[in-house]
Amino acid sequence: MKREALRPVLLSVALACLFSLVNPVPAAAHIAGSGGSPSNFRTVVTDVRPATPGVDVTVGVGGQWVRITNRDAGTIVVLGYRGEPFLRLSQDQVQANQRSITAAEAGLTRRTAAAPDAQPRWQPLSDGGSVTWADARIDPPPDQSDVPGAWQLPLVVDGQQVTVSGDRDRIPPPSPWPWLAGLALIAAGVAVLGWMRHWHRPLAAAVAAGVLAFGLHLIGTGFAPQRVGAVFGWVAVGAVGLFSVAIGAVAVVSTLRRRESAAPRIITIATMVLLLAAGDITVLWNSQLPFAGPPVLDRILMMLTYGIVLGLLVAGVRLAREPTHDELGEQRSSG
8 A cells, every 4th residue: 555545544543542532431332422332131120119200210231330310309329239328319419438348349439348337438429410330230240241130229218218120131142144244245345346447426425325324323322321421422422423424525525526535535434434433343243232223223334334434445445556647647758
C-alpha cells in the first residue's frame, strides 16, 4: 500500500483509540452505549413485595448491572451480601456504607474488615436519586455464570422490608454460521467493486449503506436501558454516530467526484467502522442483546455493517495500489 493511502488509516486508528479514552461510557463490549455486553442469559425482575410505587428497579442485559431509582420514597437502603446496609438513597443523594463488604467488592469503597452488624458509616457517592452497580446475586461470578435460577435483592424502604425478586434463565444462542456466511457473501460482493472499471458510484453507495447500517445499530443501542443513564448513553451514541457520518460523507463525496483521495478515504471509513464496532460482532452468536428492537434486526444490521466495511477495505486497498494519473503520465514520458 502507498504511504499516502496508509496515512489516513493510521489517523483513523489514532482517532478511534483517542475516542475510546475520552468516551464518557465505561469500557465494555460496545464502544457506544452502556447497555452491557451481549449475553445468553435473560435476567428480569418478576416481583417487588410489598408493592412500593416509589422504587424503580432496572436490570441490564444478563444481569450485568442493576439500578435502583428513588422516585418519591423517603429513604431506600439496599442490603448487602451479608445482610449489612450497603447503599442508601435519601434526600436526592446516594451514599455507600464504608463498612460494607459488598460496597468494597463492588468497587464503591475501600475494602473493610468490619462485621456485618457494625454501625454503618455512610460516605456520599453522588447526587441524585439513582444508583447503578454490578451485583453478584444477579450476575454470578464466572465460575457460577452458567447456573440459571431465581435471585433476590433485599431493600429497606422507609423502615419497611421490601424484597425484589427475579429470574435468570439461559436462552440458547442462535447459530452464527448463517450470519457469518451472509457476511462473507456481502464482503465478497462489495470487494469485487474494486475491480470494476466504473467503480465510483457503486462504492459510494456501499459506503453510504455501511454507515447507514451502523447508524441504525447505534440508534437501537441508544434506546436500550443504559448503565450510566439515558443522557450519557446518548452522548456516546451520538458522538460515534456523528463521527461515522462525517467521515462517511467525506468518503462518498470524494468517490463521486472521482478524486485520487477516494481510495484512501474508503480505507479510512472502513477501518474506522471496524474499530468502532469491534465488539459488536458478538451479537451474531448471543441471544440477549443490548438493543431496543428484535434481536434478528440487530444481527442483520451487524451482518451488513461488517460485510460492507470488510469488502470496502479490500476494494480500497486494491484501488490504492493502482497508479494515479500523474504516475501514469510519468511512466509514459519515461517510456
